Amino acid sequence: MSLSTSAAPFPVGGLALAAPVLLASGPFGYGGRYSELFDVREVGAVVLKGAAPEPWPGNPPPRIAAVSGGLLNAIGLENPGIDAVLTGPAPALAAMGAQVVVNVIGHDEEDFEAVAVRAAEAPFVRALELNVSCPNVPEGLRYGTDPRMVAHLVARIRHRVSLPLWVKLPPTPPDRAALARAAADAGADALSVVNTLPGTAFGRNGRPRLGVGQGGLSGPALRPVALLAVMECAEATQIDVIGMGGIATPEDARAFLAAGAKAVAVGTALFKNPCSAVQIARALRADAGLPPIPSRAQDDGFHPAANVSKGDRPWPC
Amino acid sequence: MSGLPALPPVRFTQLTVERLTTLPGGSVEAHLRGALPKARPGQFLMVEADPAEVLLRPYSVFRTLEEDVRTVLLRGRVPPAFLPHARVSVLGPLGRPFPSPADLVQEGSLCGSGAAAGRLLCLVEEGRLPALYAAVREHAAEALDCGGSVELFVAGTQAAHFDGLAYLADAPVAIHRATDREAALTALVETLTPVDGVFAAVPEASLRALDRALAERPSPAFVYVAVESAMACGVGACFGCPIRLRHPADARHPYVRACTEGPVLPLAEVAV
Numbered sequence: 352m353s354l355s356t357s358a359a360p361f362p363v364g365g366l367a368l369a370a371p372v373l374l375a376s377g378p379f380g381y382g383g384r385y386s387e388l389f390d391v392r393e394v395g396a397v398v399l400k401g402a403a404p405e406p407w408p409g410n411p412p413p414r415i416a417a418v419s420g421g422l423l424n425a426i427g428l429e430n431p432g433i434d435a436v437l438t439g440p441a442p443a444l445a446a447m448g449a450q451v452v453v454n455v456i457g458h459d460e461e462d463f464e465a466v467a468v469r470a471a472e473a474p475f476v477r478a479l480e481l482n483v484s485c486p487n488v489p490e491g492l493r494y495g496t497d498p499r500m501v502a503h504l505v506a507r508i509r510h511r512v513s514l515p516l517w518v519k520l521p522p523t524p525p526d527r528a529a530l531a532r533a534a535a536d537a538g539a540d541a542l543s544v545v546n547t548l549p550g551t552a553f554g555r556n557g558r559p560r561l562g563v564g565q566g567g568l569s570g571p572a573l574r575p576v577a578l579l580a581v582m583e584c585a586e587a588t589q590i591d592v593i594g595m596g597g598i599a600t601p602e603d604a605r606a607f608l609a610a611g612a613k614a615v616a617v618g619t620a621l622f623k624n625p626c627s628a629v630q631i632a633r634a635l636r637a638d639a640g641l642p643p644i645p646s647r648a649q650d651d652g653f654h655p656a657a658n659v660s661k662g663d664r665p666w667p668c
Numbered sequence: 669m670s671g672l673p674a675l676p677p678v679r680f681t682q683l684t685v686e687r688l689t690t691l692p693g694g695s696v697e698a699h700l701r702g703a704l705p706k707a708r709p710g711q712f713l714m715v716e717a718d719p720a721e722v723l724l725r726p727y728s729v730f731r732t733l734e735e736d737v738r739t740v741l742l743r744g745r746v747p748p749a750f751l752p753h754a755r756v757s758v759l760g761p762l763g764r765p766f767p768s769p770a771d772l773v774q775e776g777s778l779c780g781s782g783a784a785a786g787r788l789l790c791l792v793e794e795g796r797l798p799a800l801y802a803a804v805r806e807h808a809a810e811a812l813d814c815g816g817s818v819e820l821f822v823a824g825t826q827a828a829h830f831d832g833l834a835y836l837a838d839a840p841v842a843i844h845r846a847t848d849r850e851a852a853l854t855a856l857v858e859t860l861t862p863v864d865g866v867f868a869a870v871p872e873a874s875l876r877a878l879d880r881a882l883a884e885r886p887s888p889a890f891v892y893v894a895v896e897s898a899m900a901c902g903v904g905a906c907f908g909c910p911i912r913l914r915h916p917a918d919a920r921h922p923y924v925r926a927c928t929e930g931p932v933l934p935l936a937e938v939a940v
Contacts, residue, residue: 378900385901388678400907405920407920412897412909415906417722417723421722621901622901625903
């Protein structure tokens with residue numbers, strides 16, 4: 352039940368999107384109950400929470416801490432493993448009409464390759480995003496700060512899979528332009544810019560508020576950092592840049608597009624307003640002179656059963 | 669986690685702050701009106717408490733006065749968004765509720781204690797508890813219609829902790845007040861028999877104390893706890909509210925999510 356090409360007029364990173372707005376990897380998880388709230392076809396694509404070759408337990412709690420203007424998280428990439436993702440939530444989202452992008456994580460190149468190859472075998476996976484920049488695991492930033500390691504990894508994956516390949520970069524690498532060019536030259540189709548920014552917060556008891564002592568900052572506080580990163584990556588390469596970092600409104604999104612992004616992704620804003628991504632998607636489609644995507648309830652009788660009662664709108668958003 | 673009940677529909681909507689009432693002890697009772705499915709005891713809402721924050725805050729539903737009025741009983745500072753007639757975003761109802769006690773015991777006791785005790789008392793309001801003891805630390809309100817032998821063990825260090833008891837003035841409920849949680853817990857445990865059951869909504873430290881106290885006695889028929897955790901999404905997406913399992917079947921899956929598999933969990937399954 353995906354949209355026709357004419358209804359997906361935004362080419363981004365090797366995909367044709369209905370709107371230049373994606374759900375960023377992480378906050379949307381693998382769908383969870385958010386998919387009861389809005390029609391996932393209204394966003395361009397859903398980038399799933401990271402998947403490793405095997406299940407990862409994640410970090411000990413506390414894992415989240417709200418701070419001024421943002422959120423620190425130290426989830427630690429808890430995930431059920433790629434096989435569980437590909438047999439459960441991913442096909443379910445695809446069946447709802449979402450363009451599914453798998454966020455690939457691993458401890459080393461072998462892990463990345465194993466996940467990428469496995470994901471590429473699934474017919475409903477439209478693209479891969481290599482997460483080389485998670486600040487919450489020891490190896491996260493080792494890849495994302497070294498252009499040679501990024502180039503080697505991307506080339507290795509590119510050699511094995513033909514799906515569109517995106518690379519998610521950290522917010523403040525030592526040489527951003529070199530990192531972006533390394534990914535692009537090795538065969539990446541797009542850059543996801545940026546991941547969270549390492550940070551910490553302390554409680555009144557004098558101890559860190561996160562179980563592992565530090566985490567990644569997201570939300571509005573990250574936005575200026577992300578905008579600069581998008582601008583510099585767009586100047587450094589010819590491949591598409593997908594901007595993310597504190598985007599919560601259409602105005603935020605337009606700023607990223609003005610800075611050179613071809614599309615944007617919404618993450619932390621979902622927590623305050625689960626409708627934010629589809630609201631931005633509608634606004635950007637309107638900017639392009641395009642009507643809203645008809646909801647499934649309108650065009651084929653589909654109803655998210657949990658949301659239909661007493662004449663309510665089928666989608667709360 | 670086995671035998672979990674199906675989750676009810678989740679909505680994202682806006683409720684109107686109809687009025688704020690300061691109770692004698694200093695608590696504030698917020699009445700929110702709007703269309704939202706009725707929450708079951710143990711469930712929670714994610715509520716826009718502060719426009720400046722990037723997260724909604726989890727609140728247990730204290731009481732449903734009628735079909736579309738929800739009451740949130742607050743201690744301390746009223747959230748900045750809770751201005752009279754303001755509209756606040758609400759996501760919910762969320763989480764897994766307490767199981768029906770009628771399914772668990774024919775005759776037993778109920779204990780709840782802690783900041784979210786209003787959740788326990790909703791059980792009584794719904795007539796779901798046949799003959800029970802309830803022990804709560806605060807916010808005891810919903811036992812009016814229970815008709816059973818409910819006992820509440822309430823611990824509080826300030827008057828606001830007892831504000832909810834005003835709702836129980838005419839209820840057939842025995843209330844035991846204590847000035848600290850340890851005393852309330854001791855009083856509770858001394859009443860328990862193996863046919864009793866325990867429902868608890870307590871801070872983490874009290875959960876450990878309850879676990880230790882129960883380990884030294886014949887086990888009650890059931891012990892369910894409503895765990896407390898910081899949450900970001902509330903819908904099971906972000907994995908931000910892990911609760912460690914006492915005996916995970918798979919070492920690679922040591923956690924469950926408070927928002928989705930919880931917040932009500934069997935104490936036997938929770939590592940405290």
